[in-house]
Structure formats: C-alpha cells, structure tokens
Amino acid sequence: MDKWTTRNGKMIINILVNSPLGSVFLGSVDASDESTNSTKMFNLFEKTIKQIGSEKVIQVVTDNASENVKAGDMIMGVYPHIYWTPCAAHCINLMFGDIFKINPYASVFQKAIKIHSYIAMRPLLLNMMRRYTKQRNLVKPAKTRFATAFLTLQSFYMQKKNLRTMIFPTEWTESIFAKELLGKEVVRHLTSTSFWNDVVRALKVGSPLIVALRLVDGEKKPSMGYIYEAMDRDKEVIEKGFHGDRKQYEKVFEIIDRRSVARLP
Numbered sequence: 581m582d583k584w585t586t587r588n589g590k591m592i593i594n595i596l597v598n599s600p601l602g603s604v605f606l607g608s609v610d611a612s613d614e615s616t617n618s619t620k621m622f623n624l625f626e627k628t629i630k631q632i633g634s635e636k637v638i639q640v641v642t643d644n645a646s647e648n649v650k651a652g653d654m655i656m657g658v659y660p661h662i663y664w665t666p667c668a669a670h671c672i673n674l675m676f677g678d679i680f681k682i683n684p685y686a687s688v689f690q691k692a693i694k695i696h697s698y699i700a701m702r703p704l705l706l707n708m709m710r711r712y713t714k715q716r717n718l719v720k721p722a723k724t725r726f727a728t729a730f731l732t733l734q735s736f737y738m739q740k741k742n743l744r745t746m747i748f749p750t751e752w753t754e755s756i757f758a759k760e761l762l763g764k765e766v767v768r769h770l771t772s773t774s775f776w777n778d779v780v781r782a783l784k785v786g787s788p789l790i791v792a793l794r795l796v797d798g799e800k801k802p803s804m805g806y807i808y809e810a811m812d813r814d815k816e817v818i819e820k821g822f823h824g825d826r827k828q829y830e831k832v833f834e835i836i837d838r839r840s841v842a843r844l845p
Contacts, residue, residue: 581593581594581595581621581624581625581628581640581641581642581643581648582594582595582596582643582667583611583616583642583643583645583648589612590610590612591610591611591612591616592608592609592610592611592612593608593609593611593616593624594607594608595607595608595609595628597632598641606628606631606632609624616647617647618646618647618648618650618651618654619651620647621642621647621648621650621651622650622651622654622655625640625651625652625655626655626658629655629659629662634659634662637659637662638661638662638663639662639663639664639665640652640655640662640663640664640665641664641665641666641667642664642666642667643666643667643670644666644667644670644671644674644839648664648666649664649666651664652664652665668796668807669793669796671839672727672789672792672793672796672839673725673726673727673793674726674839675789675835675836675839676726676727676729676730676786676789677726678835678838678839679785679786679832679835680726680729680782682831682835684778684781684782685729685778685781685782685785687778688733688775688778688779688781688782689721689729689732689733689782691769691775692721692732692733692736692779693721693732694762694765694766694769695718695736695766695769695770696718696720696721696732698762698763698766699718699766700718700720702757704755705755705757708746708751708752708755709743709746712742712743712745712746713739713742713743714742716735716739717735718732718735718736718739719731719732719734719735720732727786727789727790727793729786730782730783730786730787730789730790731790733779733782733783733786734783734786734787736779737776737779737780737783740776740779743770744770744771747766747767747770747771781828784818784821784822785818785821785829785832787817788813788814788815788817788818789814791810791814792807792810792811792814795807795810796810811836814836815833815836818832818833
C-alpha cells in the first residue's frame with residue numbers, strides 16, 4: 581500500500597502485490613475526499629486481502645503513518661498468519677529525519693541550508709559558484725525526503741575546496757556579497773573548522789544509512805531478506821567510523837533501534 585499526494589493535491593493509494601515472480605500493480609484508490617483513519621485503512625486492507633485470497637497473503641507493507649500502524653495491528657488480530665510491516669525505505673527516511681533533529685547534525689544542517697539559500701537566491705553568486713564547482717550545484721534539501729539532508733552535506737563536502745576557494749579571490753571581496761551580513765556569515769561557516777568537522781561527523785552516520793536506503797528503495801527484489809543484515813552492518817560501520825567511542829553515536833543507535841524496519845509476530 582503506497583500512499584502519495586499528486587501535484588494537484590489528490591491523495592492516491594496504490595496497491596501492489598509482490599511475489600517471487602516480482603511486483604504487480606493491482607489497483608489504486610482515490611482517497612482525496614475522505615479521511616484515511618485506521619478503520620478505513622483496515623477496510624481497504626481487508627478488501628484487498630479478500631480479493632486476493634487470505635490464504636495467499638502473508639504480509640501487508642505500508643508506510644509508518646499512525647493510521648497504518650493501527651490498521652496493521654487490526655489486520656494481525658483478524659488474520660493471525662498475516663503480519664504488518666512498515667516500508668523499509670520509509671523507516672530509513674524517518675531515521676534521517678530524527679537524526680537531523682539532534683545536535684550536532686541539526687545545527688550543521690541548518691548552517692548548510694542557510695549557505696545554500698543565500699547562494700541559490702542570488703543569480704550572480706550562483707553563477708560565480710558554478711564557475712568554481714565546474715557547473716555543479718549543491719543538493720537542495722527537501723521537506724519530506726529527510727535523506728536529502730545527508731545528500732546536501734555530502735555535496736558540500738565534495739565541493740569543500742571549491743567553495744573555500746570561491747570566497748578568497750578579489751572577485752568575492754570586491755562584490756556586494758562580501759559586505760552583506762549574511763555573506764559574512766557564509767564566509768565564517770565555510771572557513772570554520774568546526775563546521776567541516778560536523779559535516780564529516782554527519783557523513784560518518786549518514787553514509788551507511790544511505791547505502792541501505794538505496795538497497796531497499798529499488799524494486800528488483802523484496803528487501804525483507806537482507807534488511808536486517810544491512811542495518812546491523814550499518815551500525816558496525818558507524819561504530820568503526822567513530823573508533824568505538826559510544827558517546828559519539830549512542831543517540832543515533834537509539835534512533836535506528838526505535839525506527840525498527842520490521843515487526844515480526
């Protein structure tokens with residue numbers, strides 16, 4: 581069950597069936613004109629299960645919305661052989677969302693957003709940056725795709741040398757940007773050792789998770805067979821990246837454990 585919102589505001593729930601032969605689109609429901617509470621989601625789940633045949637269904641996969649969690653519990657109560665599982669990609673995306681709410685990840689991301697916005701909103705400065713980055717842009721963060729927070733910081737790190745080079749030539753110092761308060765703040769961040777250290781720290785946490793996200797976000801094969809191993813491996817990589825200093829990653833591990841990607845009976 582894949583719920584999404586179209587550009588014109590319609591809420592669509594796509595229903596897909598997965599088997600060893602692959603994924604098949606079964607149908608879709610336009611839920612724009614009614615609330616999707618847990619009871620209505622349960623009714624949709626049950627209607628689909630009966631359409632397929634309950635004896636042929638072993639699992640229902642949805643996003644982690646509260647109404648889906650409750651509906652999933654109801655399904656497992658009525659059909660003991662069927663279990664509900666939140667979408668692995670959605671769970672990992674929520675992990676990124678929670679991680680970038682705590683410091684130092686939250687603070688360094690906010691600084692990156694400020695730098696990105698300052699550059700992107702000034703065409704002359706944007707063109708200046710592109711000359712130094714060989715026409716490459718910084719990744720724009722998205723409101724609902726929390727993993728883009730990591731991708732934004734990753735793009736900053738990849739362009740670290742070019743961004744720092746941009747703010748030292750006469751072209752920058754003689755521009756209006758060097759005289760603006762926000763421009764001075766951008767320079768302060770880009771020349772700050774602590775800013776780049778926090779970027780590196782965020783990448784140590786985010787790099788393993790982004791690998792797992794790309795694994796589960798594909799459609800070639802179901803992720804259930806390898807997601808547990810992938811998450812354990814991610815935690816090992818994060819631990820190694822901080823040389824076993826648990827204080828550096830214990831809050832991240834708490835988030836990963838809380839946003840567990842599966843609930844087995």
